[in-house]
Amino acid sequence: MARDALVFDMDGVLVDVTESYRETIVQTVLHFTGRKITRDLIQFYKNRGGWNDDWLLSQRLCADLGTYVDYQRLVEKFVELFKGNDGDGLISRERWIAQPGTLERLAERFDLGIFSGRRKWEADLTLNRFARDIRFDPAIYADDVKKLKPAPEGLLLIKELKPGQTLWYVGDVADDARCARAAGARFVGVASPACSWHKDLKQALLDEGAEAVIDDINQLEGRLLTRAARNAETEPRPSGSGA
Ligand SMILES: [Mg+2]
Incomplete structure (x- = not known):
């Protein structure tokens, strides 16, 4: 069975940008x-x-x-x-959120990708600093799309590159959830407990269709892997369907 693709938003998801x-x-x-x-x-x-x-x-x-x-x-x-x-x-x-090993272990189960509203030069500064060894492919940035989120253009591009693979998008604001929904991707929300709107944000992400809301991406392994494994057992996906 094709591997699922796990696509990350950058700011607030891979990177803590409160100080940047x-x-x-x-x-x-x-x-x-x-x-x-x-x-x-x-x-x-x-x-x-x-x-x-x-x-x-x-x-x-x-x-x-x-x-x-x-x-x-x-x-x-x-x-x-x-x-x-x-x-x-x-x-x-800025601070890299993934603990050592988290993304490496996720990469064993998922194809990792990025869809971010950053420009490529902004993203590259960060990825070169923190994640030289992690392969995000594809990485789609503001330079690659005509419309920014919540428009689904970037995720649809990734979907085309990953035919037959289920797409997960991990984001931290309502626009990310809307973007995922419009692209037919599954969505996991991130709501940092440090955010003073934590409760409202969590609810907003759930209301917009998040299948789970986690504190940060280090919780993905437990939540997402369990869920993905369960889905694989109970609902085998028809091959060739990107839905
Ligand atoms: Mg974000």
Whole structure:
């Protein structure tokens, strides 16, 4: 039987970005408006859906505070804060979530992939730093699709590359769940207990069709492997069907 494909979102799933992307949003808004927003406010927008793009979200947060910022100017500042001089900016504060061995063991059972709203250069900085030995194939980024999540384009691309294989998507916001549903992929939600909206987020992910909601991807092995094994016993899939 074809192996299932396990596709990860990056931010909040493979990588803890509270001190990197989220802090970059805070500092970008601070730079243009002189006001310091809370992380909770960012999470509020993320939970609501439609704000997968941190540049657009930063622009919106500035607008909420009464300051219109030209998009190009904002992007330049954001990238400067985030990237610094070749990776020594706020990006260097991000944390790889998988414990040693977790992804290696998952790779024994699943084809691993990535579908992220990051640009390829942003993803590569992180993967080269933390996951040189892990094979994510395919890895689909913002550069590869016309429409960002919740549009299912990226997952549909992966589906085409994995005919007959069941696709799982692991994401941390409602847009990820919507994206999975639109692509006919199964979905596992991640809701970090550190997030102050933890309970609401967990419920939102379940409401959007998550088959399970875990605290972080280190819990995937237990939950997903048990479930996958049970499915394999009870519902043999017709070969050639990607559904
Ligand atoms: Mg995410």
